[in-house]
Amino acid sequence: MKSFTQNPSRRLFLRQAASFSALGTAAPFAMNLAALGSAAAQTTSDYKALVCVFLSGGNDAYNTVLATDSASWSSYNAVRNLGGESIALNSSQVLPLNPVNALPRGRTMGLHPQLTGLQTLFNQHRRLAIVGNVGPLVEPVTKDEYMRQARRLPSKLFSHNDQQATWQAMAPEGVSKGWGGRLADLMAADNGNSLFTGISVGGNAVWVTGQTVKQYQLAPGKVPRFGVYANADGVDRIYGSAEAGEALKRIGSAYRAGNPFESDLREVGRRSIAAERVLSTALPSETQAPFGPSTQLLYRRPDGVTEINPLAQQLQMVARSIAARGSLGMKRQVFFVNLGGFDTHDGQMAKHAVLMARLSHAMAYFDTVIQSLGMGNNVTTFTASDFGRTFTSNGDGSDHGWGAHHFVMGGAVQGGTLVGELPVYGTKQANSNQFDGSPDQIANGAMLPKVSVDQYASVLGRWFGASSGALQTIFPNLANFSAPTNFLG
Amino acid sequence: MNSLTFLRGSSSWMKTTITLLSLATLTACGGGGGGGDSSSDSSGLSDSGYATEQAVLQPVSTNTVAKPANRQEAARFLTQATFGPTDESINRLMSIGYSAWLQEQFASKSARTYVSYWDKRTAALKIERRNAGAIATSTEINHAFWAKAVADKDQLRQRVAFALSEIFVISMQEGCAASNTRGTSSYMDMLGQKAFGTYRDLLESVTLHPIMGCYLSHLRNQKENPATGRVPDENFAREIMQLFSIGLVQLNPDGTPKLDTSGRPLETYGPTDVSGLAKVFTGWSFSCPDWPQDGCFLWGMKGTNPNYNPLKWISPMRPYAKYHSTSEKRFLGTVIPPQSTPDPAGSLKVALDTIANHPNVGPFIGKQLIQRLVTSNPSPAYVKRVASVFNASKGSLQATVVAILMDPEARDMTKVNDPSFGKVREPLLRLSAVLRAYQATSQTGDYLLWSTHDPATGLGQAPLQSPSVFNFFRPGYTAPNSFTSGEGLVAPELQIVHESSAAGYVNTLVGALTYGLGAKGYTNTSSTPDVRFNYQINPSNPLFNMSPEALVEDANQRLMYGTLPEYLRTEIVNAVKSVYVGSKTKQTAEDAAETRRRRVMTAVLLVAASPEFQVQK
Numbered sequence A: 001m002k003s004f005t006q007n008p009s010r011r012l013f014l015r016q017a018a019s020f021s022a023l024g025t026a027a028p029f030a031m032n033l034a035a036l037g038s039a040a041a042q043t044t045s046d047y048k049a050l051v052c053v054f055l056s057g058g059n060d061a062y063n064t065v066l067a068t069d070s071a072s073w074s075s076y077n078a079v080r081n082l083g084g085e086s087i088a089l090n091s092s093q094v095l096p097l098n099p100v101n102a103l104p105r106g107r108t109m110g111l112h113p114q115l116t117g118l119q120t121l122f123n124q125h126r127r128l129a130i131v132g133n134v135g136p137l138v139e140p141v142t143k144d145e146y147m148r149q150a151r152r153l154p155s156k157l158f159s160h161n162d163q164q165a166t167w168q169a170m171a172p173e174g175v176s177k178g179w180g181g182r183l184a185d186l187m188a189a190d191n192g193n194s195l196f197t198g199i200s201v202g203g204n205a206v207w208v209t210g211q212t213v214k215q216y217q218l219a220p221g222k223v224p225r226f227g228v229y230a231n232a233d234g235v236d237r238i239y240g241s242a243e244a245g246e247a248l249k250r251i252g253s254a255y256r257a258g259n260p261f262e263s264d265l266r267e268v269g270r271r272s273i274a275a276e277r278v279l280s281t282a283l284p285s286e287t288q289a290p291f292g293p294s295t296q297l298l299y300r301r302p303d304g305v306t307e308i309n310p311l312a313q314q315l316q317m318v319a320r321s322i323a324a325r326g327s328l329g330m331k332r333q334v335f336f337v338n339l340g341g342f343d344t345h346d347g348q349m350a351k352h353a354v355l356m357a358r359l360s361h362a363m364a365y366f367d368t369v370i371q372s373l374g375m376g377n378n379v380t381t382f383t384a385s386d387f388g389r390t391f392t393s394n395g396d397g398s399d400h401g402w403g404a405h406h407f408v409m410g411g412a413v414q415g416g417t418l419v420g421e422l423p424v425y426g427t428k429q430a431n432s433n434q435f436d437g438s439p440d441q442i443a444n445g446a447m448l449p450k451v452s453v454d455q456y457a458s459v460l461g462r463w464f465g466a467s468s469g470a471l472q473t474i475f476p477n478l479a480n481f482s483a484p485t486n487f488l489g
Numbered sequence B: 001m002n003s004l005t006f007l008r009g010s011s012s013w014m015k016t017t018i019t020l021l022s023l024a025t026l027t028a029c030g031g032g033g034g035g036g037d038s039s040s041d042s043s044g045l046s047d048s049g050y051a052t053e054q055a056v057l058q059p060v061s062t063n064t065v066a067k068p069a070n071r072q073e074a075a076r077f078l079t080q081a082t083f084g085p086t087d088e089s090i091n092r093l094m095s096i097g098y099s100a101w102l103q104e105q106f107a108s109k110s111a112r113t114y115v116s117y118w119d120k121r122t123a124a125l126k127i128e129r130r131n132a133g134a135i136a137t138s139t140e141i142n143h144a145f146w147a148k149a150v151a152d153k154d155q156l157r158q159r160v161a162f163a164l165s166e167i168f169v170i171s172m173q174e175g176c177a178a179s180n181t182r183g184t185s186s187y188m189d190m191l192g193q194k195a196f197g198t199y200r201d202l203l204e205s206v207t208l209h210p211i212m213g214c215y216l217s218h219l220r221n222q223k224e225n226p227a228t229g230r231v232p233d234e235n236f237a238r239e240i241m242q243l244f245s246i247g248l249v250q251l252n253p254d255g256t257p258k259l260d261t262s263g264r265p266l267e268t269y270g271p272t273d274v275s276g277l278a279k280v281f282t283g284w285s286f287s288c289p290d291w292p293q294d295g296c297f298l299w300g301m302k303g304t305n306p307n308y309n310p311l312k313w314i315s316p317m318r319p320y321a322k323y324h325s326t327s328e329k330r331f332l333g334t335v336i337p338p339q340s341t342p343d344p345a346g347s348l349k350v351a352l353d354t355i356a357n358h359p360n361v362g363p364f365i366g367k368q369l370i371q372r373l374v375t376s377n378p379s380p381a382y383v384k385r386v387a388s389v390f391n392a393s394k395g396s397l398q399a400t401v402v403a404i405l406m407d408p409e410a411r412d413m414t415k416v417n418d419p420s421f422g423k424v425r426e427p428l429l430r431l432s433a434v435l436r437a438y439q440a441t442s443q444t445g446d447y448l449l450w451s452t453h454d455p456a457t458g459l460g461q462a463p464l465q466s467p468s469v470f471n472f473f474r475p476g477y478t479a480p481n482s483f484t485s486g487e488g489l490v491a492p493e494l495q496i497v498h499e500s501s502a503a504g505y506v507n508t509l510v511g512a513l514t515y516g517l518g519a520k521g522y523t524n525t526s527s528t529p530d531v532r533f534n535y536q537i538n539p540s541n542p543l544f545n546m547s548p549e550a551l552v553e554d555a556n557q558r559l560m561y562g563t564l565p566e567y568l569r570t571e572i573v574n575a576v577k578s579v580y581v582g583s584k585t586k587q588t589a590e591d592a593a594e595t596r597r598r599r600v601m602t603a604v605l606l607v608a609a610s611p612e613f614q615v616q617k
Helices: A016-023 A026-037 A070-080 A116-123 A143-147 A160-169 A179-190 A242-253 A260-282 A310-323 A348-372 A453-464 A468-474 A476-480 B013-029 B071-081 B087-107 B114-128 B138-150 B155-165 B175-179 B181-194 B199-208 B210-215 B235-242 B271-280 B294-299 B344-356 B361-373 B380-392 B397-406 B413-417 B427-437 B492-496 B499-515 B548-560 B566-578 B589-609
Strands: A048-055 A065-067 A109-111 A128-135 A198-200 A215-217 A298-300 A306-308 A332-339 A379-385 A404-409 B329-331 B334-336
Touching: A048 A160, A048 A179, A048 A310, A048 A348, A048 A453, A065 A070, A109 A116, A116 A128, A116 A348, A128 A453, A160 A179, A160 A379, A179 A198, A179 A332, A179 A453, A179 A468, A215 B499, A242 A260, A242 B499, A242 B566, A242 B589, A260 B499, A298 A348, A306 A310, A310 A332, A310 A348, A332 A348, A348 A379, A348 A404, A379 A453, A453 A468, A453 A476, A468 A476, B071 B087, B071 B155, B071 B397, B071 B413, B071 B548, B087 B155, B087 B397, B114 B138, B114 B181, B138 B155, B138 B181, B138 B427, B155 B181, B155 B361, B155 B397, B175 B181, B175 B210, B181 B199, B181 B210, B199 B210, B199 B235, B199 B344, B199 B397, B235 B271, B271 B329, B271 B344, B329 B344, B334 B344, B361 B380, B361 B397, B380 B397, B427 B499, B427 B548, B427 B589, B499 B589, B548 B566, B548 B589, B566 B589
Parallel strands: A048 A332, A048 A379, A198 A215, A198 A332
Antiparallel strands: A065 A109, A128 A404, A298 A306, A379 A404, B329 B334
């Protein structure tokens, strides 16, 4: 099999070429990549992790990555700045981006004023790429085809829970296997402890669960012990009794045939006890460098108040887990973290600014820590969200949309690039919010995705080590798109 | 119709079904249940909050009073209908029977309300903290929840209100409900007051509650403006359909999805229904002395005076014609024609009538209430029976709750051995059952529990702290790669069961059984936690005189209505026996007392931590 790096049509935003030179010799790594690309051999000697940063509620991509050329800005301002509680950002405060290659058609772009950390990662460190207008698709669809209902579309568009599931697992709520977990399925055999192959620090997330990989859920901070405590002798006890301590653990965790609800609870108990036993010694302290001190978790809100960043807390636990990869025997891991509050139907300007500040601080913190661990090229972090939001304003907020821009961060990333395109911004028509002037915007200016989630995810999956065949299986709609990952061409 | 039998022994289930339907008919004929009163509220002109209760079931004369066959049956019923059985509640139910017990509960209303507690504590906090600006917060809402759950007598009302709070969700995880906790208090009171009225009335009260208006952003929502491109906020329009009434797919009366010719579920609505309905929810905002001035619409105040309108977060929202869309509104097959004079109340009535009369509501809401009270996987026939009572009673929640609790599938004791029956107890209900079973009381009387929200140190669940309007868990959740999913079972509560929260639950029990729970008094300066079990304050509690075998059997009866399996009994008895303090040869009296105390704790802990208890059967 030909190394995909030699195939321009498969040139990805992940920076293989840079990785080669970093290693000094291109050939072994290329061979390794080729090996990773074949279904037969997925044995790994290196370490890779995918980290999904989920922005729950549907992030307003229009105010996250902004088209700043004058034509785009004029449309943006006309639609979003209705006076009163405008949802248009001030152009002078938008953070300019300097992409490696100029954007087509003379367009320019910038970031939300609170995304200072991401601006540095994009402009200076070149460790951040932007993927424009991504969303769930079954097959490519033009605006005309969408209006005529001439193409198959994902079901239950615009619905939070269903589109969260679709982003994470390619189907609406009820789907049981996510693509993070399914990618991890392919590699789990290389891991010394299967328990930690898929970890969520952000609550229950189907993305992490595969065929064999089950998500292990961690809370930030300390890993709780299952009831028992141990004195200096190391014996687990309850109310002074080692026998009772053992009984508690057996009752809570030992498999018994019978009631399936009880069996599920016991399995969770078993995993809780087994994981804590290992992690209590394997995880480095959250207060020690580079994870701490805890002041690193503080971010500055737009109103000047300094407080703990809940997303950074979660990513700290991810970083600690990655630091423990050696003692845990891990080669491939997927992690999920979650930042909520993005359903900005109202009060959007203030709410979204806080969320952007959290996102920027947490991503920059995580990148710094990961690089301190020497894992800068081994961890790829990306964002996902329910959907983008409408271009139009409902007065002081925006409503559920479809496509959205997303960030990919790490040393393997073709940093400083825009993958895909920003949508053409339609100008407002009298008495219509159909945005006839834009081929990329549907009713109320929601983005019609040009890059499918399958494409976006398959790029990440290929970097992670999945073969083409495996990717076609995990992302069955990939075949519907003319060229594999053509959004990167 | 005058003769009503809920239950005739435990054998004649067919008889039960028939009599339930007659109850439903009775309710509909009874005058209060039809929902006809609800339109009178739709002007929102009343500032009186939500004091009126509608659809009170007419007194029922009964020739036969069915009673639980034994204490286990009674305790099982009370596990479904309350926050957990107590000796007292079992005695009462055994004594008066199901029908009278239900009537008693329908009439019962605790004097303690969320708002009254909020007011009381706000007044006290100003003094305790020497701060005139101090007010009650989510902490006090947590207290009120536990006080009602553990101590108050209107258990069925509060249990149903809690279930409703998991369907008609607001959450203090976000600004509106967290920052305006007097309003959040009144929302909970409203759910309690409307719990036994009609669905239509509840839906209107939910829609017009300002905290819901803020949470789902239809408060202050304005009509479209074609000139500027402004569109109505679609948030509430979408969620009232998806979550509060009909759901995404068309349902058969038994709750199964209707399919098209190629076997795909038929959707109930599309984007145009959402945008059409969104126009209805324009022009609603605060109730205000200066209504309908702009300052009221926008801020609920006059000028910049924040003290002008203390009722704004607890009074139903009112219509503001100026901001209401007058264009045609199409949704769910209904058309509200263009209005020459904007008529927000008229639009709302049509919309809520349309939604409430949708055939999905009975199975959609009925099934979720079954799941909250009785079992995660009701048979389609059970759902159909409940939905038919819902429909026949014109959406009486009282009749629906009776149908749910008195259904043969709920009452059949043999179901405790059916592995597909029952549900994982959600963490709050596990703790409430333990607190009630072991006679926990509060020193202050106000149940000053800390929030149990954190999964690693608490329960991973606290009242009104869901991460989003989609609740803590979804009614159709199946745990991936699980035993339940292998059996084709949904298990909603498993959505918040994970490796950290499993440990958090057991650790919470260990701490509670050892020390009690909650703050050490209002100012956290007392010597003991506010909420303690009777054995923690009563040295002559009979538990101290029980043998290990008796302790475990006692826990079996209190917590599991006699369903403790033998293997587990043996395991726990041995563990209790292993607990021993002091010299094996010559135990001091103090060590003997400590041994007895620890054995009580061990027996309760191991039963309550067992998966067998955690699954309500």
